Amino acid sequence: MIYTHIDTPLGTMIAAAKDGRLAILSFLGQKHFPADAKDWLRQPDAPLLVALQFWLKGYFSGMDSEPDLPLAPRGTPFQKAVWKILLRIPRGATITYGEIARKVAEEMGRPHMSAQAVGGAVGRNPIAILIPCHRVIGADGSLTGYAGGLEKKRALLRLEGIPMTGP
Secondary structure (H helix, E strand, O other), X not given: OEEEEEEXXXXXXXXXXXXXXXXXXXEOXXXXXXXXXXXXXXXXXXXXXXXXXXXXXXXXXXXXXXXXXXXXXXXXXXXXXHHHHHOOOOOOOOEEHHHHHHHHHHHHOOXXXXXXXXXXXXXOOOEOOOXXXXXXXXXXXXXXXXXXXXXXXXXXXXXXXXXXXXX
């Protein structure tokens, strides 16, 4: 795995890729950071990591474009099913854990799915911002959980022009 550090207005992030696909984008100190990071090779000039840095610079400047970067998040099949739904949340919109649970249940052909299980999968999203877990809110509109911290979640939502209501 190759990696680089990226300075953003919300703090330093670490990006890691394998076989030309982004596997990790996390704020330093974020929960659930991979244990194997000590074995990664620092390579800030790798084309994918350079493209990511360019996109993030635009994103934090208010650019409204979807990233076109190959992603390869590591996770269980269930986690990947949840992250696939997160990828469909458009900029400027939010979704609740319960809504994601209903969508996952439907896609898996199940009568129901636990919103709590979905919350666990959302919390383990390894590719922050690009897989927009910051757009997931509580049923009452509250800003619940974010591995990078609620202040970062709040800032990302503000940046995207998402009105924040509820507790």
